[in-house]
Amino acid sequence: MYRIALILKCLLWFLGKWDVDLTWLPYFSNPYTQYNNIKEAKYLIANNYNPYSSDGIFQKPLLIYGLIIIDNDLVFLIADILICFLVAYLFGAKQGYRKSILLFYHLNPIIFANIILKNTNVFDHLFMLLTIFSALKTKFLSPILFGFLLYLNPQYFIIFAAISVIFRRETETTQKFALKLVGFLLLSALTIWCLLYISYQITGDWQFIEKTYIDYYFPKDHRPTIGFLWALFSGLFSKYKSLYHAFFILLPICYILPLYNLFVKYAKREKEYLGFMIGVSLFCSFLYFQYVSISDLVIIFILLFQRYDWLFNSLPTIVIVHAGCLILFLGGGLQLIWTDSFTGNPNFTFFQVFVSYVFYVILVSEGVREMLKFRTIQKTEEKEKIKDKGEEEKKLKDEKKERKVIDDKLKED
């Protein structure tokens, strides 16, 4: 079934005339992911200028130069298909779940619009999944891929919690685990340094660091996005901006240890928790980022739904539909009122994003709570089973003793 959907999607992409400009769609692309930046960089490079002299190009040098050299839109379709298969392969332990991921992904118009828009965050998602894949399968590539992922988007540092869980699962002693982690971090740092140096060689100076890593957190764009902090930073006084930025950049790092603690206890043997853990980690990290695009949220929700069977038991499941409607329909509508007329209050856009995020926060935190309870129930049941087994054995032993005593008595008699 999903194969048919995939073939239809590819045919639609190949045969459809996709010169239409979809950049008017709210929330689908933002200044960090838009393909317009690649076009701008291409033009400046063709005229012998450093593309990072201009404002507004946030993609990293290797990505820009890579896309200019490849110069074929097929790379976005290939990346998209790879992402889908990686998600299904890595996290779709149950057959039914695997099929539903593939169908949901390929039949999703948001994902298709993302391919048409040629948003460059598709490569961030791809490298994230490749990092997890290599952490599970081929160990030596994982630090290199993690370094590449951080080079592309530092916000993905939160994946380190999931990688720590994978490593802990596979090492017996704490010392070996610590050595493995330190080695991993050192290799990743080395990879990042090499990539930065190559970027310096390509662009000719270090200007790209200021534009793509520092200005990254201080953009001056005004298009509202579904990033929770957009409204906060857009309306903040300059005096306090640096303080808040420093605070919100560092806060995702504080999540790494709690997330590791949460999942290492329960994910030691079961692979299914890994996808859910990564979904929760990404949500924690992107909550503190101003510019979240809708495709980022789609990936997060696919991963969060991994444990859908027990999620349906909890109340927040119902709000997913509400949140989705709020973002796409009500939010889009209000966005058009504000952006097309500048007469509405931009706080309308903020409040509908805020309400959606309240629901997402409840969803994620209650999802984790239910997962822990579920695991606690499982553990309790296991313990009770063991206890019952023990009691049964004791009973049998007692019965045997009684029988022996009766037999002995009979013998005496």
Place this chain on the structure above:
Amino acid sequence: MFIFFLVYVQAQFSSKLHFHYPNADESIAEFRIINKHEIDFTKTTQPFSLFPRSFLENLHIEGKVRELYISSTQGMMPELNAPQHGVLIITNEDADQQIAINQISEIFRIAKYNMIHDQAYYYKFNGNQSYLSFMGFDDDTIQVGKVLLAQDPTDNICIDGIESILKYFGCNGKKGVAQIIDPNTIFRSSYLSLQAKFQYDESTKTAYQKIVLLVKYETQSISKIFNLDPNLSYHSCPEFDSEFIQHSTREITYNLKSAEQFRMGQLSKIQDDTNMIKYSPKITLRKFSAGPWFAFDSYIHLQVTANEDGIVSVLLYFPHEFTPIYHTLETNLESQKQFIWEKETKKIIINAKIKQNETFLVKIKFSKKLKSFEEYPHDPERGQDIITTPVIFNGELYLTSHQVTRQPYPDFSMPFNILTFSSLAMGYFFLQILGMAVDKFILNKPEKGSLAQRLLRKIFSLISF
């Protein structure tokens, strides 16, 4: 601040009124007042200030400011290629330029950020042979690095400044050439420019002050703009050492000091029978901003039509709040393009060869950026100025009109509320994750109660951690 004279040895106070006639229907009147005094401020016992407060009511310049130049205009004068603008130049050795920027932004009512970061924008003017020049001071050069260009033409200070500056025209404006200036009606002119320069030379202990008032008006309506009551008689101001009225075309100069009496009616009569000069610019410029005013992106279109063959250079300038999208730059003729970045300002220089009666079209898209709270002017609804584009054609400088483009701005009324709600949600989530990471889950079998009790339990389990 006011000039406080205690001791002066030698003074020179001259005034001149010069009439120009650029075309058949319009006239330009240029009032020029020069005042030089030797003043030894070290011998004064009371506190003094160098610059007239009347002209710069809000300006409180501290420190040793040695030179102050201020210009404010209203209307358009193509003959001078001068757009609406306000310019303030302060030359000082010790004063903190930051303080000066803060203070002068109050006068021009533009965002301070513009003045700090857009200082890369400047252009030099060379006075031409006639007395008409952009600055009005054709014999003075301006130090380019210290030009702070302001862009708020509707808030120019001509309106309040004219009336109070009259006292510096000598005799409190009651006598001399200043007598014909009527502060109530002078704004009916199509162009009005007030420029003042104040300077103090410590070595020669001389305070120098020069004020130029340029008024362009329809020749037929001279009596509606100036105080030219034919029944009034004109008396020279005794403070002036020299007073002249000059006409460009007939090269007539009236020395008012020697003329004992002069009637205003005679002035208007001279106006009626003079030969007029035709003025024809070499190029015609048209610049406009295209696209919906509410869009996040907008276009700039520039049309240059030449009346003769030549080379045209266009300097497009984008301050920090606008980012040009370079790959959308289009020109209809073959041209050389140069992109320059100076901190946060962006310049594009386009050179092209143009033939007679040919039109050179330039089009570029730019995106509007969101600014911080403090960077918005007091009236953000007015929009953001895109200042004039200098166009150099065969060595001559021409300036286009400026545009105003609407810019998005955040809701200024609710930053605290947004901060509170966002921090609440983020804090709740963080504590949830942290709490669950350290908590030991002990499962209690739920007691079966009524529906209301079970519902309440469920709600409490949701909100508690």
